[in-house]
Amino acid sequence: xxxxxxYMAINKSNIFPEEVQELAALAKALGHPARIAILxxxxxxxxxxxxxxxxxxxxxxxxxxxHLKALKEAGLIKGEVEGVKSCYxxxxxxLEKMSPLLNQFFKxxxxxxxx
Amino acid sequence: xxxxxxYMAINKSNIFPEEVQELAALAKALGHPARIAILxxxxxxxxxxxxxxxxxxxxxxxxxxxHLKALKEAGLIKGEVEGVKSCYxxxxxxLEKMSPLLNQFFKxxxxxxxx
DNA sequence: ATCTTATATCGCAAATATACGATTAATGTT
DNA sequence: AACATTAATCGTATATTTGCGATATAAGAT
Numbered sequence: 001x002x003x004x005x006x007y008m009a010i011n012k013s014n015i016f017p018e019e020v021q022e023l024a025a026l027a028k029a030l031g032h033p034a035r036i037a038i039l040x041x042x043x044x045x046x047x048x049x050x051x052x053x054x055x056x057x058x059x060x061x062x063x064x065x066x067h068l069k070a071l072k073e074a075g076l077i078k079g080e081v082e083g084v085k086s087c088y089x090x091x092x093x094x095l096e097k098m099s100p101l102l103n104q105f106f107k108x109x110x111x112x113x114x115x
Numbered sequence: 116x117x118x119x120x121x122y123m124a125i126n127k128s129n130i131f132p133e134e135v136q137e138l139a140a141l142a143k144a145l146g147h148p149a150r151i152a153i154l155x156x157x158x159x160x161x162x163x164x165x166x167x168x169x170x171x172x173x174x175x176x177x178x179x180x181x182h183l184k185a186l187k188e189a190g191l192i193k194g195e196v197e198g199v200k201s202c203y204x205x206x207x208x209x210l211e212k213m214s215p216l217l218n219q220f221f222k223x224x225x226x227x228x229x230x
Numbered sequence: 231a232t233c234t235t236a237t238a239t240c241g242c243a244a245a246t247a248t249a250c251g252a253t254t255a256a257t258g259t260t
Numbered sequence: 261a262a263c264a265t266t267a268a269t270c271g272t273a274t275a276t277t278t279g280c281g282a283t284a285t286a287a288g289a290t
Binding site: 126174176178181199200 | 247250252258
């Protein structure tokens with residue numbers, strides 16, 4: 001009978017370069033159809049809609065709320081309470097900062113030379 | 116004593132529009148620093164490197180292999196065996212197709228009008 | 231004050247992702 | 261044939277994500 005030393009599933013994300021982490025975090029937030037759809041919905045409506053999103057998406061209120069939270073925590077959207085309702089809108093500052101960075105990432109990657 | 120009917124965590128991703136799913140799938144693949152770093156490494160080296168990636172990344176061989184598999188299955192990279200070694204490179208077709216789509220997504224979202 | 235409405239959060243189940251050691255498979259080398 | 265090297269895969273532990281019902285909270289309406 002012998003012991004097995006057990007490794008643990010430590011999160012190693014934070015040992016990558018800051019800029020790499022930033023891109024990955026953005027991508028992660030975009031990495032679910034519901035969240036893409038939420039961003040599109042927020043952009044389409046002129047005003048910042050709230051629970052209307054729940055009606056648009058084929059998901060429960062609880063689940064939509066969760067996705068909104070994820071988007072908010074990642075910085076893609078902002079949210080504020082307006083009476084009973086809760087009003088979300090795109091975080092333009094963040095998105096306008098990150099969009100070119102992501103684009104630059106692809107540009108850098110797609111320079112001829114590879115393969 | 117009464118039963119609780121238990122809902123199951125069905126994956127609802129596939130009921131979103133095709134184009135939304137496509138973007139989300141791309142983003143999901145990019146949603147980890149290791150995978151961003153792998154793509155950058157593949158782009159930097161002229162030739163398609165293989166196990167060199169393992170040396171660059173602060174992760175075990177098994178883990179890197181797993182990330183490579185994820186990138187391959189998502190279509191971002193291609194891989195082929197070359198003797199003992201295994202050689203990966205960017206899937207330029209896919210990336211050159213998706214980069215503008217992602218860019219367009221941001222453009223659509225960032226049209227003035229919201230909030 | 232009670233009732234309704236809107237949304238966040240809790241608690242749970244299930245699925246997926248992350249990480250690695252150990253092993254396997256397949257090729258190259260001696 | 262035996263050994264070394266490379267990389268995929270298996271098995272496992274743990275963490276995170278996805279999803280929803282139920283509940284809590286807080287504001288508005290009656």
